[in-house]
Amino acid sequence: MKASSLFVVGWFMTFSASTFAGVGACGNTHYSDEVLRIHQSSLVVDGHNDLPWGLRTHADMDLTKFNLDTVQNNFHTDMVRLRQGGMGAQFWSAYVPMSQPQASAVKMTFEQMDLIERMAKKYSSTLQLALSTKDIRQARLKGKIASLIGVEGGHSINNSLETLTKLYAKGARYMTLTHSKNLDWIESATDSPMSQPLNAFGESVVREMNALGMLVDISHVSARAMRSVLQVSTSPVIASHSSAYSVTQHPRNVPDDVLQTIASNGGVVMVNFYNRYIEHGGRVNVATLVDHIDHIVKVAGIDHVGLGSDYDGVELVPDGLEDVSCYPSITEELLKRHYSESDIRKILGENLMRAFQKVEELISTKS
Numbered sequence: 031m032k033a034s035s036l037f038v039v040g041w042f043m044t045f046s047a048s049t050f051a052g053v054g055a056c057g058n059t060h061y062s063d064e065v066l067r068i069h070q071s072s073l074v075v076d077g078h079n080d081l082p083w084g085l086r087t088h089a090d091m092d093l094t095k096f097n098l099d100t101v102q103n104n105f106h107t108d109m110v111r112l113r114q115g116g117m118g119a120q121f122w123s124a125y126v127p128m129s130q131p132q133a134s135a136v137k138m139t140f141e142q143m144d145l146i147e148r149m150a151k152k153y154s155s156t157l158q159l160a161l162s163t164k165d166i167r168q169a170r171l172k173g174k175i176a177s178l179i180g181v182e183g184g185h186s187i188n189n190s191l192e193t194l195t196k197l198y199a200k201g202a203r204y205m206t207l208t209h210s211k212n213l214d215w216i217e218s219a220t221d222s223p224m225s226q227p228l229n230a231f232g233e234s235v236v237r238e239m240n241a242l243g244m245l246v247d248i249s250h251v252s253a254r255a256m257r258s259v260l261q262v263s264t265s266p267v268i269a270s271h272s273s274a275y276s277v278t279q280h281p282r283n284v285p286d287d288v289l290q291t292i293a294s295n296g297g298v299v300m301v302n303f304y305n306r307y308i309e310h311g312g313r314v315n316v317a318t319l320v321d322h323i324d325h326i327v328k329v330a331g332i333d334h335v336g337l338g339s340d341y342d343g344v345e346l347v348p349d350g351l352e353d354v355s356c357y358p359s360i361t362e363e364l365l366k367r368h369y370s371e372s373d374i375r376k377i378l379g380e381n382l383m384r385a386f387q388k389v390e391e392l393i394s395t396k397s
Contacts, residue, residue: 054355
């Protein structure tokens with residue numbers, strides 16, 4: 031089989047076939063030369079992957095129990111398939127269930143961050159820890175996948191701005207403001223309405239994240255809370271793993287008026303792959319996902335959409351996107367819909383990089 035017709039890895043990640051074992055769901059997929067050229071030379075950024083929680087629940091944080099240099103059918107993600115998918119930068123989720131008391135959640139969150147650091151060190155031939163856009167670009171030049179940390183849920187700060195600062199110092203570069211339940215200070219998308227979707231302390235959390243240079247993540251918060259956060263934040267916000275509400279009416283998705291405000295804010299909505307957040311019309315495949323991208327582009331503009339898969343945090347993913355080897359299928363679908371090469375690069379990762387860099391620049395101008 032010709033190399034031009036089989037997507038194996040990006041040009042920046044060449045390796046011997048004997049180095050790793052196995053292929054992912056899309057590892058033997060035939061892609062056109064144009065798909066390969068664009069995808070392999072793009073910086074692909076994923077906003078949300080829950081592999082670290084999988085490693086906690088399936089391996090009790092013991093990295094010797096799984097060899098991620100081989101295909102692991104327990105997960106959507108391993109080093110083999112990340113390379114096959116052409117990943118350039120991955121935000122790993124430091125997630126802790128909201129069933130934990132908040133004091134325990136703080137401890138467990140730091141443990142999850144330690145696990146992500148240990149994973150990056152163990153698989154240093156593939157991964158490189160990153161704290162900034164500069165680090166991401168440098169990892170790319172070295173042929174490695176930049177590994178970043180996102181904290182999933184404001185319960186992990188236990189109502190403490192000091193703890194928020196410690197999370198940033200430890201390496202967290204975004205925090206999802208809440209998860210499946212309301213906190214004292216912010217309303218969840220999947221809980222009962224509060225008297226205030228974002229209270230005074232919640233506003234101080236957003237301002238402190240702006241001051242630190244931590245991306246504010248509005249995935250999982252209610253539409254009312256999204257609007258409140260966008261009124262407060264002076265830096266671009268992200269939705270690290272959310273889709274378009276007008277396409278699929280699920281409370282986890284982002285309504286059109288918020289999409290428009292995110293455009294004004296300079297932020298990015300990173301489309302979630304979970305079937306229940308993207309399905310419409312009875313079909314769930316790559317085209318279904320790209321319908322959400324199309325809608326966000328229509329409402330917010332081409333500069334405000336990205337990818338946030340939620341791999342290893344969900345049980346149902348679209349046909350053609352079975353695991354992390356399948357990202358080139360998105361590039362293929364975007365080309366079918368006549369997106370330009372420069373616009374495809376924006377969607378795959380450059381939009382997130384622009385927003386992240388703006389957050390960094392705002393900090394440098396304040397200091």
